[in-house]
Amino acid sequence: MAGRVGPPASGSGRVEPRWGRYHADQTDRSGGKAENLVFHGRLEHMRIAVVSDGEGGGRLRELGSGSGPHGGLWQVSDLAGAISDYQGYAGGSIRWIWAATDDLYPALMEHSLRIPRCHDIALVESLLLAYHGRFGEARSLGAAWARLHGRDVPPDPVSRAGEGADPQPTLFEPDRSAIPAGVDRLDALIEVHADQQRRIAELPHPGRFALLASVESAGALAAVEMSHSGVPWRADIHDAVLTEHLGARPPSGMRPPVLAELAGRISEEFGRRVNPDSPTQLLKAFSAIGHPVPSTRSWVIKQVDHPVVPLLLRYKELSRLHSAHGWTWLENWVSRGRFRPDYVVGGVVSGRWATRGGGALQIPKAIRKAVVADPEWTLIAADAGQLEPRVLAAVSGDDALAAAAGGDDLYAPLARSFGGDRQRAKVAVLSALYGQTGGDAAPLLRTMRRDYPSALAYVDSAAQAGEEGGLVRSWLGRTCPQPSQMWRRLVLDGTGGGPSRDGGRSARERGRFTRNFVVQATAAEWALVFMAAVRRGLAELGSTYGTPQMVFFQHDELVLHVPRPVADSAVAVLYAAAEEARTLMFGDISVRFPLEVAVVDCYADA
DNA sequence: ATTCGCTGCCAC
DNA sequence: AAACGTGGCAGCGAAT
Numbered sequence: 001m002a003g004r005v006g007p008p009a010s011g012s013g014r015v016e017p018r019w020g021r022y023h024a025d026q027t028d029r030s031g032g033k034a035e036n037l038v039f040h041g042r043l044e045h046m047r048i049a050v051v052s053d054g055e056g057g058g059r060l061r062e063l064g065s066g067s068g069p070h071g072g073l074w075q076v077s078d079l080a081g082a083i084s085d086y087q088g089y090a091g092g093s094i095r096w097i098w099a100a101t102d103d104l105y106p107a108l109m110e111h112s113l114r115i116p117r118c119h120d121i122a123l124v125e126s127l128l129l130a131y132h133g134r135f136g137e138a139r140s141l142g143a144a145w146a147r148l149h150g151r152d153v154p155p156d157p158v159s160r161a162g163e164g165a166d167p168q169p170t171l172f173e174p175d176r177s178a179i180p181a182g183v184d185r186l187d188a189l190i191e192v193h194a195d196q197q198r199r200i201a202e203l204p205h206p207g208r209f210a211l212l213a214s215v216e217s218a219g220a221l222a223a224v225e226m227s228h229s230g231v232p233w234r235a236d237i238h239d240a241v242l243t244e245h246l247g248a249r250p251p252s253g254m255r256p257p258v259l260a261e262l263a264g265r266i267s268e269e270f271g272r273r274v275n276p277d278s279p280t281q282l283l284k285a286f287s288a289i290g291h292p293v294p295s296t297r298s299w300v301i302k303q304v305d306h307p308v309v310p311l312l313l314r315y316k317e318l319s320r321l322h323s324a325h326g327w328t329w330l331e332n333w334v335s336r337g338r339f340r341p342d343y344v345v346g347g348v349v350s351g352r353w354a355t356r357g358g359g360a361l362q363i364p365k366a367i368r369k370a371v372v373a374d375p376e377w378t379l380i381a382a383d384a385g386q387l388e389p390r391v392l393a394a395v396s397g398d399d400a401l402a403a404a405a406g407g408d409d410l411y412a413p414l415a416r417s418f419g420g421d422r423q424r425a426k427v428a429v430l431s432a433l434y435g436q437t438g439g440d441a442a443p444l445l446r447t448m449r450r451d452y453p454s455a456l457a458y459v460d461s462a463a464q465a466g467e468e469g470g471l472v473r474s475w476l477g478r479t480c481p482q483p484s485q486m487w488r489r490l491v492l493d494g495t496g497g498g499p500s501r502d503g504g505r506s507a508r509e510r511g512r513f514t515r516n517f518v519v520q521a522t523a524a525e526w527a528l529v530f531m532a533a534v535r536r537g538l539a540e541l542g543s544t545y546g547t548p549q550m551v552f553f554q555h556d557e558l559v560l561h562v563p564r565p566v567a568d569s570a571v572a573v574l575y576a577a578a579e580e581a582r583t584l585m586f587g588d589i590s591v592r593f594p595l596e597v598a599v600v601d602c603y604a605d606a
Numbered sequence: 607a608t609t610c611g612c613t614g615c616c617a618c
Numbered sequence: 619a620a621a622c623g624t625g626g627c628a629g630c631g632a633a634t
C-alpha cells in the first residue's frame with residue numbers, strides 16, 4: 001500500500017516536492033484505509049487540502065483520518081497539473097478541501113480538469129453559522145480562522161459582478177481568503193476544515209448536515225461547470241423571434257418599431273402624450289379619461305373597459321421582451337453559441353441558487369426557442385413535478401399526503417374532496433405552503449387541514465416558530481436567517497397590551513417566510529442531492545462522442561446537453577439520480593418524486 | 607452625473 | 619386593491 005500515498009511525482013515532472021514530506025513514516029498511518037473511511041454510514045474519500053499561490057502554483061497536503069497525522073506537504077508550480085496527477089493516481093476518489101470553489105475551480109476548468117468532489121470551506125461555514133443563528137456573518141476561510149482564534153473577523157471580500165458573455169481569461173483568483181499576514185494559509189485551511197468537521201459531528205443529525213455540506217459543495221462545482229459549458233443558444237433564432245415581435249432592431253436606445261407604434265396609439269387613445277413605461281404618467285392618464293386605477297399592474301388594467309387597455313397590455317408584454325431579453329441582452333450574455341449565466345450557489349436563503357447578471361432563472365417561455373441542441377446532440381430537460389408538496393409529505397410524515405404523493409398527481413385525491421376540482425385542490429395545497437389566507441384560500445384550507453392534518457401542523461408549527469422569532473431548519477439542517485434587530489424591537493419588545501399593528505404584520509410576514517422555508521429549503525436540497533447524483537452519473541457514463549453536460553439548473557429543473565447516442569443512458573442516469581436523492585434524504589418512504597423527462601432538440605418543446 | 611427606492615413583470 | 623413564499627432585473631424619477 002505504500003505506493004498509494006502521495007502524488008505521482010515522477011513522469012510528468014510537474015510535481016515538485018520542494019519541501020519533501022513532514023512524516024517520513026506516513027505510509028503506515030492509516031493501515032492503507034485512508035481513502036475509504038466510513039463516515040456516518042457514507043463512504044468518505046481521501047481528503048487533500050489545497051491552496052493556490054495566485055500564480056498557477058500552490059500547495060497541497062493529504063489529510064489524515066480523524067486524529068491521525070497528515071500526509072505529505074507539496075509545493076508545486078503547476079497546481080492544475082498536480083491535481084490532475086493526483087486524481088489520475090487516486091482514481092478520482094479524492095475530496096479536495098479548499099477555501100472557495102469560485103476561486104480555484106474556474107482555472108482548473110480552463111485546463112479541462114474536472115473535480116469529482118470538494119469541500120467548500122466558505123459555503124460550509126455559511127451553513128454552520130446560519131445553523132447557530134449567525135446567518136450573514138463573514139464566511140471566508142480567513143473569517144472562520146479568525147473566529148477560531150478570537151481575532152478580529154475580516155469582512156468577506158466583495159464578490160465580483162457577473163462578467164457577461166466574454167469573461168476575462170481565467171487565472172487562479174488572487175488570495176481572497178482574508179487570512180492575516182504571517183499565518184500559513186494551508187495550515188489555516190486544514191485547521192478550519194477540522195473544526196468544521198468537528199462542529200458538524202456535534203449536531204443532532206450530523207449525517208444529514210454532512211450530506212448538505214457535500215451537495216452544497218458539489219453544487220458549487222456544477223455551477224462553475226455549467227457556466228463554463230453554457231446553454232446552447234442560437235443567436236440567429238433569438239434575433240428572428242425579436243424581429244418577429246418587435247420589428248427590425250432599432251439603433252440603441254430607440255424603441256423598436258412595433259413598440260414605437262403602440263406607444264403612439266396609446267397616446268392617441270389617452271388624448272395626451274404618455275410614456276407607457278412610466279406608471280406615474282399612466283395613473284394620471286387613466287384618471288383623466290375617467291377610469292382611475294389604483295395601480296398600473298396588468299391584472300388591474302385588465303378590469304378597465306376602454307380601447308386603450310389592449311394596446312397597453314400588448315405594449316407591456318413586448319416591452320418586457322425587449323428590455324429583459326432583447327438585443328442588448330443577447331449581445332451581453334451570448335457568445336460563441338452559448339449563454340453563460342453566472343450562478344450564485346446558496347445565493348437564496350432557502351438554498352436555491354441565484355444568478356448574477358443574465359437573469360438566467362427567468363428565461364421567458366417566448367425566448368426558449370433559441371435554446372437548441374448542437375447538431376448530433378440533444379437536450380434533455382428533467383423537471384421534478386410537484387416537488388414542494390411532495391417534500392411536505394416527506395418531512396411532515398402525514399400519512400394521507402404521503403399516500404397522495406405516492407401517485408403521479410399529488411392533487412388528485414384532494415381534488416375528490418372538492419368534487420373533482422383539481423384547480424381548487426392545487427390552490428389549497430399551495431396556500432398551505434405559502435401561508436395564503438385571503439381570497440378564496442380560507443375555505444380551501446379548511447378542507448386541506450381536514451384531509452392532511454399532520455402536514456398542516458408541520459407548516460403551522462414552522463410559522464409559529466417564525467412569528468415568535470425562532471429559527472426553523474430544512475430536513476438536512478439549512479437554517480433560516482435570525483430576525484433582525486429591527487424586527488425584534490418591533491415584534492418582541494412591544495410595550496403595553498400586546499404587539500403593535502406593525503409588529504403584528506411583521507410577525508405574520510416572518511411566519512409566512514418560515515412556513516415556506518422548511519419546505520422550499522428542503523426541496524432545494526432534494527434538487528441539490530439529485531444534481532450531485534446526476535453529475536456523478538454523467539461522469540461515469542463518459543462518451544466517445546463528446547462529454548455529456550449539465551447546462552442549466554433552475555430550482556426543480558435540470559437541463560442536459562448530450563450526444564444523441566448517449567441520450568438513453570443519460571435519461572437512465574436522471575431517473576436513478578432522482579431515486580437516489582429520495583432514499584438518501586428520506587430513506588424508505590412511500591412518497592415519490594416523479595421526474596418529467598423530455599428529450600428534445602429545442603428547449604421550447606420541453 | 608450618480609445613487610437608490612419604487613414599480614412592475616419574469617421565473618420557480 | 620389585496621392581504622402568497624424565494625428571487626433578478628429594467629426603467630423611472632426623486633434625492634444627492
